[in-house]
Amino acid sequence: MSRPVTLTLNAGSSSLKFSLYDISGEPAQLAAGLVENIGKAPRLKADLGEGEARVARELDAAQAADHHGALSTVLDLLRQTFPTARASVVGHRVVHGGPRFSSPMVVTDGVMAELRKLAPFAPIHQPHNLAGIAAAQAAFPEALQVACFDTAFHRHHPKANDVFALPREYYDKGIRRYGFHGLSYEYVSGELKRIAPLIHAGRVVVAHLGNGASMCAILDGRSVASTMGFTALDGLPMGTRCGQVDPGVIFYMVQQEGRTIDEVRDIFYNKSGLLGLSGISNDMRVLESAGVPEANEAIDYFVFRIRRELGGLAAALGGLDALVFCGGIGENSRKIRRRICDGLDWIGLELDHDRNDSNARVISTDFSRARIMVVPTNEELVIARAAQRLLAEGQAATA
Numbered sequence: 525m526s527r528p529v530t531l532t533l534n535a536g537s538s539s540l541k542f543s544l545y546d547i548s549g550e551p552a553q554l555a556a557g558l559v560e561n562i563g564k565a566p567r568l569k570a571d572l573g574e575g576e577a578r579v580a581r582e583l584d585a586a587q588a589a590d591h592h593g594a595l596s597t598v599l600d601l602l603r604q605t606f607p608t609a610r611a612s613v614v615g616h617r618v619v620h621g622g623p624r625f626s627s628p629m630v631v632t633d634g635v636m637a638e639l640r641k642l643a644p645f646a647p648i649h650q651p652h653n654l655a656g657i658a659a660a661q662a663a664f665p666e667a668l669q670v671a672c673f674d675t676a677f678h679r680h681h682p683k684a685n686d687v688f689a690l691p692r693e694y695y696d697k698g699i700r701r702y703g704f705h706g707l708s709y710e711y712v713s714g715e716l717k718r719i720a721p722l723i724h725a726g727r728v729v730v731a732h733l734g735n736g737a738s739m740c741a742i743l744d745g746r747s748v749a750s751t752m753g754f755t756a757l758d759g760l761p762m763g764t765r766c767g768q769v770d771p772g773v774i775f776y777m778v779q780q781e782g783r784t785i786d787e788v789r790d791i792f793y794n795k796s797g798l799l800g801l802s803g804i805s806n807d808m809r810v811l812e813s814a815g816v817p818e819a820n821e822a823i824d825y826f827v828f829r830i831r832r833e834l835g836g837l838a839a840a841l842g843g844l845d846a847l848v849f850c851g852g853i854g855e856n857s858r859k860i861r862r863r864i865c866d867g868l869d870w871i872g873l874e875l876d877h878d879r880n881d882s883n884a885r886v887i888s889t890d891f892s893r894a895r896i897m898v899v900p901t902n903e904e905l906v907i908a909r910a911a912q913r914l915l916a917e918g919q920a921a922t923a
């Protein structure tokens with residue numbers, strides 16, 4: 525007998541992350557992992573659930589020369605481990621849904637054509653996301669494919685936060701402030717609704733601090749403003765991305781230094797942020813233990829920008845009821861959380877250092893006017909839930 529499962533895929537430029545869930549009321553995770561370094565020196569890492577060993581092994585280059593190869597390698601592993609599993613639905617993370625897609629969509633030929641048109645908006649990510657969908661369509665021709673967008677959570681933010689002050693025609697051409705990390709914000713907001721409904725109904729700033737980093741102002745569960753804009757380059761400094769810079773810097777690099785646009789893009793996306801400022805690493809753990817001035821300066825800038833954006837986002841909300849941390853840095857680095865929160869009593873935030881040091885879920889004092897929380901994010905679960913919901917709706921419609 526076959527066992528229906530949900531597969532989620534998150535195809536990056538050189539990686540393919542996957543998770544497998546049992547189709548039940550709330551998706552229950554069976555396995556998760558990734559193939560990294562696709563096309564170069566690929567490596568497979570997977571956690572195959574209870575009783576199964578963790579897998580971590582180098583792959584032959586031919587086993588993951590591209591996303592199709594990486595997916596077949598993953599599927600071979602999953603077939604060996606779960607021989608009766610049959611994917612009924614595959615949920616995909618897609619970075620850009622453009623102005624139109626404000627909720628998860630079943631991937632039809634028409635939707636795929638629309639998503640291809642959006643590739644110029646996210647040239648580093650969108651083509652890989654779509655390659656992941658194509659690979660899954662080939663592998664599971666009978667399964668429903670569902671696209672979940674990082675931009676969707678922000679689609680109803682106010683117009684004032686949707687525009688750039690450019691000539692009006694650019695707005696109509698889709699040059700807008702989209703915002704990203706929406707799957708993460710949706711998960712965290714959903715968790716708040718479950719564990720702290722009064723906070724969820726109020727004014728919340730979520731700081732998603734990982735290798736990619738952004739912050740979002742959320743009012744009663746809806747995005748009001750966020751630090752990322754047209755691309756996932758704006759806002760906070762990240763592992764290798766610069767965050768906000770004066771666009772005049774681009775003109776200078778091109779006109780005065782004679783750089784090509786591709787070189788500038790490479791600098792902004794791959795050589796800046798924590799890596800660029802420190803000259804050492806994009807990895808916060810490495811910088812925290814480096815103990816040299818360049819690493820400290822990179823951390824200083826990261827913290828400074830977060831505190832500055834917090835003020836702006838709280839102003840957009842008209843006050844603050846909670847600051848919530850998530851992402852690899854937000855969930856794990858007590859030092860960074862402490863540096864962000866110390867001295868913020870003026871905005872109502874008072875950190876409890878013991879709670880912070882023990883990585884508690886609520887890390888503010890009992891007297892703090894606004895709450896400080898840590899909520900580990902789970903973007904895959906958001907994708908799996910949406911995929912299963914659309915599968916059930918489709919089944920109900922054809923019943």
Ligand code: AMP
Pocket residue numbers: 733734735736763806807808809810812851852853856857858
């Ligand atoms: P993510 O992209 O969400 O996986 O987050 C990756 C970032 O989280 C990297 O910069 C890691 O160094 C950072 N990180 C993970 N664990 C810790 C930790 N215990 N302390 C500081 N940074 C951490």
